[in-house]
Amino acid sequence: MDHQLILRNVTRTYDAENGSREALEDINLEVKPSEFLCIVGPSGCGKTTLLRMIAGLDYPTSGEIILDGTPVEGPSPDRGMVFQEFSLFPWRTVLKNVEFGLKIQGKRDIKRTAERYIELVGLTGFEHSFPFQLSGGMKQRVAIARALATEPAILLMDEPFGSVDAQTRNLLQEELLEIWKRTKKTILFVTHSVDEAVYLADRVVVMSSRPGRILEVLAVDIERPRKRTSGEVNALREQLLMLLGSHQ
Amino acid sequence: MKLTAVIRENGLALLPLILVLLLWEVTAGYVIKNSLFLPRFSAVIASIYTLRNLLVPDLLTSLYHFGIGLTLAFALALPLAIVMGWFRPVFRAVDPIIEILRPIPPLAWIPLAIVWIGLNDYAAGFIIFIGAFFPILIDSYSGFRDVPRVLVETGMVLGCIGHKKLIRHVALPYALPAIATGTRVGMGVGWMCVVAAEMFGVGNSGLGYRLFQKFYFLHQMDYVIAYMLVLGLLALVLDRMFRYFVEERLFRWKRGIVK
Numbered sequence: 259m260d261h262q263l264i265l266r267n268v269t270r271t272y273d274a275e276n277g278s279r280e281a282l283e284d285i286n287l288e289v290k291p292s293e294f295l296c297i298v299g300p301s302g303c304g305k306t307t308l309l310r311m312i313a314g315l316d317y318p319t320s321g322e323i324i325l326d327g328t329p330v331e332g333p334s335p336d337r338g339m340v341f342q343e344f345s346l347f348p349w350r351t352v353l354k355n356v357e358f359g360l361k362i363q364g365k366r367d368i369k370r371t372a373e374r375y376i377e378l379v380g381l382t383g384f385e386h387s388f389p390f391q392l393s394g395g396m397k398q399r400v401a402i403a404r405a406l407a408t409e410p411a412i413l414l415m416d417e418p419f420g421s422v423d424a425q426t427r428n429l430l431q432e433e434l435l436e437i438w439k440r441t442k443k444t445i446l447f448v449t450h451s452v453d454e455a456v457y458l459a460d461r462v463v464v465m466s467s468r469p470g471r472i473l474e475v476l477a478v479d480i481e482r483p484r485k486r487t488s489g490e491v492n493a494l495r496e497q498l499l500m501l502l503g504s505h506q
Numbered sequence: 507m508k509l510t511a512v513i514r515e516n517g518l519a520l521l522p523l524i525l526v527l528l529l530w531e532v533t534a535g536y537v538i539k540n541s542l543f544l545p546r547f548s549a550v551i552a553s554i555y556t557l558r559n560l561l562v563p564d565l566l567t568s569l570y571h572f573g574i575g576l577t578l579a580f581a582l583a584l585p586l587a588i589v590m591g592w593f594r595p596v597f598r599a600v601d602p603i604i605e606i607l608r609p610i611p612p613l614a615w616i617p618l619a620i621v622w623i624g625l626n627d628y629a630a631g632f633i634i635f636i637g638a639f640f641p642i643l644i645d646s647y648s649g650f651r652d653v654p655r656v657l658v659e660t661g662m663v664l665g666c667i668g669h670k671k672l673i674r675h676v677a678l679p680y681a682l683p684a685i686a687t688g689t690r691v692g693m694g695v696g697w698m699c700v701v702a703a704e705m706f707g708v709g710n711s712g713l714g715y716r717l718f719q720k721f722y723f724l725h726q727m728d729y730v731i732a733y734m735l736v737l738g739l740l741a742l743v744l745d746r747m748f749r750y751f752v753e754e755r756l757f758r759w760k761r762g763i764v765k
């Protein structure tokens with residue numbers, strides 16, 4: 259099935275002390291099935307807000323978000339989310355964390371499924387570890403496995419690699435691409451690293467800050483596997499940095 | 507283990523203890539020489555032996571009162587803590603009442619306990635309940651109130667729709683350590699109420715009853731102190747058992763946070 263996500267005139271304002279504050283203004287976007295879409299923008303431009311609205315954890319003040327023809331109303335397991343901050347349930351082991359969504363939804367054979375996704379993110383052998391026994395990168399891998407386990411149509415990722423070191427980050431990016439290739443998920447990936455966006459994305463959405471608007475959507479027509487420092491990658495990076503720099 | 511090894515490992519804890527007991531023995535025996543004012547330690551130990559046939563029934567009665575009070579406290583505090591911690595408006599509505607009732611010393615409830623319940627075991631249990639209820643309630647609702655938003659939202663995107671599922675699968679497990687802490691504190695406070703709860707004639711056994719109504723009445727201070735020691739040691743044992751059976755087993759996952 260084709261999972262198509264459409265955002266139409268999405269605006270979100272929050273109440274502030276002096277009246278209201280526009281977090282997002284008039285966002286229009288169509289995400290293609292199985293697309294890897296990156297969203298970049300300065301801090302506070304509303305990237306998290308955008309993902310939360312798609313996840314159904316927040317709602318637009320006006321405009322609409324449509325998934326497969328129906329408006330999004332509230333969270334649902336067909337939209338998986340990996341949060342910006344660490345979000346593992348600390349009282350559950352790796353296995354139990356990955357099983358969580360499956361269990362809530364009353365799926366069968368949850369242990370087998372969970373183990374499969376733990377293997378997919380390369381954590382076989384850590385099934386019975388508690389989150390406090392894992393490194394930051396490992397925790398995010400578990401979060402990814404947990405989000406994938408319920409087989410969502412769309413995977414929303416909010417700076418998932420923001421708090422790991424550069425080397426681990428590169429590794430995790432490669433793993434994510436591998437997973438994406440295998441599972442054919444639609445991925446919306448928020449980052450404020452231009453490098454990360456160019457390495458991962460089919461298209462990059464560039465946002466401006468306050469209020470958050472879409473400045474430009476750039477297609478990344480560079481063949482995979484991409485080299486992180488090739489000429490065309492650098493040219494695109496340059497272009498993105500310019501776009502971001504001139505609108506701060 | 508060899509004796510020397512025991513001493514080497516526990517010396518720092520044992521030595522001062524032994525010194526205090528010796529000091530007590532010597533002061534009582536050779537300086538004060540008045541067993542009403544301060545009986546000797548050895549006399550107290552001997553009393554424990556003399557009283558061995560009274561001790562067990564008294565202990566059981568006290569544990570019974572304690573059990574009534576604590577069960578009641580837990581059974582009422584936990585549901586209230588869930589709704590107070592999880593639903594903001596409930597907290598705002600109920601908290602003022604709690605804060606007015608909480609500072610009232612449990613002993614001040616004795617007259618009401620007698621009038622409402624009568625002179626029976628449940629009246630004693632009620633006083634212990636008053637002592638244990640508030641610590642359990644307050645630690646527990648804090649646990650529910652402090653669930654990180656990201657964990658709640660993770661629960662939601664993974665399919666926990668509605669408060670019931672979120673409470674059961676996210677908030678409750680998160681709050682369990684706080685509930686356990688509150689219960690432990692509540693057990694401590696409840697136990698401190700045992701003597702008072704048995705003082706006003708709810709029956710004719712119990713550690714507190716015996717201590718106050720019998721031994722003190724007859725000025726048998728060695729018996730009084732013997733019972734005091736038993737009260738203290740029993741609380742220590744209860745606390746250790748709780749730690750061992752509940753906290754250490756249930757909260758392995760917390761090790762990274764607390765230890």
Ligand SMILES: Nc1ncnc2c1ncn2[C@@H]1O[C@H](COP(=O)(O)OP(=O)(O)OP(=O)(O)O)[C@@H](O)[C@H]1O
Nearest residue numbers: 272273281300301302303304305306307308342450
């Ligand atoms: N619940 C809220 N109430 C009021 N204002 C909010 C709320 N959530 C977000 N905002 C505001 O909306 C704007 C966008 O926030 P958001 O968290 O989406 O930014 P972001 O792009 O994810 O930033 P970062 O890169 O730092 O994560 C900010 O100005 C923020 O203060």
Ligand SMILES: [Mg+2]
Nearest residue numbers: 305306342416
């Ligand atoms: Mg953000």
